Amino acid sequence: MNRTFTMNRPIATGRGRLSTSDALGRGRQAREARITRAICAAVVLGILLVTPAPAQALPRSLIDRPDTSKKPQIHAIYVLPSDGLDRRFDTDRTIQRSVRGFLSWLSKETGKKSLRVDTFRGSLDVSFHRLSSTDAEVASSDPFVRDALEAALKAAGFNAPHKIYAVYYDGHSTFSCGGGAWPPELPGNVAALYLLGEPPGAPPCSTSILGARPPGYFEFAMIHEIMHTMGFVPTCAPHQTLRGHVSDSPRDLMWAGDAAWELPPVLDLGRDDYYKARLPGCLDLAGSKFLTRKYWPRR
Ligand SMILES: [Zn+2]
Secondary structure: OOEEEEOOOOOOOOOOOEEOHHHOOOOHHHHHHHHHHOOEEOOOOOOOEOOOOOOOOOOOOOOOOOOOOOOOEEEEEEEEOOOOOOOOOOOOOHHHHHHHHHHHHHHHHHOOOEEOEOEEOOEEOEEEEEOOOOHHHHHOOOOOHHHHHHHHHHHOOOOOOOEEEEEEEOOOOOOOOEEOOEOOOEOOOEEEEEOOOOOOOOOOHHHOOOOOEOOOHHHHHHHHHHHHHHOOOOOOOOOEEOOOEEOOOOOEOOEOOOOOEEEOOEOOOOOOOOOOOOOOOOOOHHHOOOEEOOOOOOO
16 A cells, blocks of 8 residues: 655645755755755555564674675664663664665565665674764754764764665654755765654654554655665756656655655656666666675575
């Protein structure tokens, strides 16, 4: 069953806004961009199957464990504000389910490949980091919560040049449910979800279930933000719009526009913008060094 995402209209029925805006720089242009990029998601609860966490899981780690691969990869981090409630999503396999959800979706879309993730002894390597700032302090940086998270994580040592950090931030934003970088215009290495976000005019982000099966809003939101942080959708793509999105279909993973966003999404519908589009000199996911056939750890 599809969940629909709608733009934030005066009478909003949607929820879960996503954008690259918190990394888009400041000023009038950024404000306009973030308004137009805002996407809301309508949620139907009760359709999601969530399986209990398996008993086996790696213990909490405050560091990025030794790497299995030196190739470009995604590293997941569970981040809390200094006063945030610890829901232990890093150790109860919630984040593992979430990552597996979007990796599996992508592998079906590509037919074989997905994003390489950081593993340790066969398991997903998830780090934990508690910020020195309070939830309110972080939220006060809106719409630049992503920037604040990236700065804090960089200072804490999470800044490997070949990694994109998939940050599950268990805190608030008053603007959206997530954000990403968008190089080259907006360089960065953090793609973030704000699990307790409260976008104006929309239901709280927390009405979605993290790690849902089948994959749900948060899973597609995370890979949407990871794609932005990898540089998608590039401006050379014919349907690129609103800084890093596409305009040709509300079914597209990277859609932004007035119509509802339909989930589960499709990877580059029509294959004409960012996956196997074969546009000379234009960034294409098919050529990404983040893609691998062996995308999931053994357990
Ligand atoms: Zn976006």
